[in-house]
Amino acid sequence: MSEPENDAVEALLREGFEGPVPDEGFCDDVMQRLPPRRRRHVWPLAAGLAAGAVVCWLSLQSVPLVRTGWRDWLSGQISAPALTLLLVMAGISLLALAWTVAEADDRRSESRQ
Amino acid sequence: MTDSAAQARVDQALVARVLLADDRRAFEQLLRRYQGLVRAQLRRLLKGDHARADDLAQETFLLAWRKLDQFRGDSRFSTWLHRIAYTCFLQARRKQSWVADHNDGDDETGEQAAGQPAMDLHLDIERAMQRLSGAEQMVLLHCVQLGMSHSETSYVLAMPLGTVKTHATQGKAKLRALLADWQDAGRKEQAS
Numbered sequence: 001m002s003e004p005e006n007d008a009v010e011a012l013l014r015e016g017f018e019g020p021v022p023d024e025g026f027c028d029d030v031m032q033r034l035p036p037r038r039r040r041h042v043w044p045l046a047a048g049l050a051a052g053a054v055v056c057w058l059s060l061q062s063v064p065l066v067r068t069g070w071r072d073w074l075s076g077q078i079s080a081p082a083l084t085l086l087l088v089m090a091g092i093s094l095l096a097l098a099w100t101v102a103e104a105d106d107r108r109s110e111s112r113q
Numbered sequence: 114m115t116d117s118a119a120q121a122r123v124d125q126a127l128v129a130r131v132l133l134a135d136d137r138r139a140f141e142q143l144l145r146r147y148q149g150l151v152r153a154q155l156r157r158l159l160k161g162d163h164a165r166a167d168d169l170a171q172e173t174f175l176l177a178w179r180k181l182d183q184f185r186g187d188s189r190f191s192t193w194l195h196r197i198a199y200t201c202f203l204q205a206r207r208k209q210s211w212v213a214d215h216n217d218g219d220d221e222t223g224e225q226a227a228g229q230p231a232m233d234l235h236l237d238i239e240r241a242m243q244r245l246s247g248a249e250q251m252v253l254l255h256c257v258q259l260g261m262s263h264s265e266t267s268y269v270l271a272m273p274l275g276t277v278k279t280h281a282t283q284g285k286a287k288l289r290a291l292l293a294d295w296q297d298a299g300r301k302e303q304a305s
Contacts, residue, residue, distance in 0.1 A: 009288050013257045013258055014258060015234060016234060016235050016238030020150050021156065023145065023148060027144050030171055033175060034137065035175075
């Protein structure tokens with residue numbers, strides 16, 4: 001179909017379309033029915049993190065390596081258990097950082113599409 | 114900056130006001146900006162059932178209010194609303210069998226009217242549209258009558274972009290044949 005014919009059909013279709021519907025009280029009706037917005041609460045996430053940390057500490061407390069490493073670290077001695085503990089914490093932090101960067105990148109590319 | 118880009122910025126600002134400050138007036142502005150076209154879309158989809166269309170339009174805006182934090186701004190706000198409206202329409206159609214009843218009625222009137230001379234452009238366009246497939250009708254409604262781009266129509270109808278373009282081309286070709294008399298009349302008017 002040529003461009004002028006295409007335009008002619010589109011013009012006829014647009015002519016046959018009534019266009020936007022006048023308000024006639026519609027908006028007021030909708031506004032009256034709007035429920036209050038639900039606020040997102042932060043406390044479940046914070047409580048979950050705190051509970052996880054406590055459970056993790058309680059389960060690791062009895063491990064000699066962790067206990068010795070923690071004690072050496074607090075007293076400023078760089079012993080093998082303290083270094084192990086430090087490396088494990090650094091590794092977990094790096095993993096969390098990489099995950100955060102990947103998530104942020106995903107969101108940015110989604111918003112560009 | 115183009116008009117549509119400026120409008121998109123205004124919409125984004127209004128959405129941000131609703132989300133950050135729980136500003137109902139900002140949502141009311143969005144509602145007033147787009148209710149006309151969303152209701153027109155639904156009236157078309159529901160083949161002129163105004164009461165049902167307005168019920169679905171109300172449902173659409175209540176859903177938009179609840180899900181506003183899911184609007185990421187990767188499409189225009191109006192396109193996002195039209196998509197919600199179309200989803201509401203599909204859900205309503207699944208729940209009820211009104212479409213089958215409605216189409217039966219339309220077929221009867223189409224047969225009765227087939228022998229009568231065309232009296233009115235709107236009526237003829239309606240009849241011509243009814244002869245298209247459902248997908249072609251949907252695509253032409255959104256692409257031509259509601260003025261969306263092919264990619265926006267693809268987003269609203271959840272249809273691949275290539276399929277949208279095919280339906281648009283095929284639908285227009287069929288309409289051209291069905292509305293040939295009106296186009297000839299238009300050309301003669303322009304010539305005289």
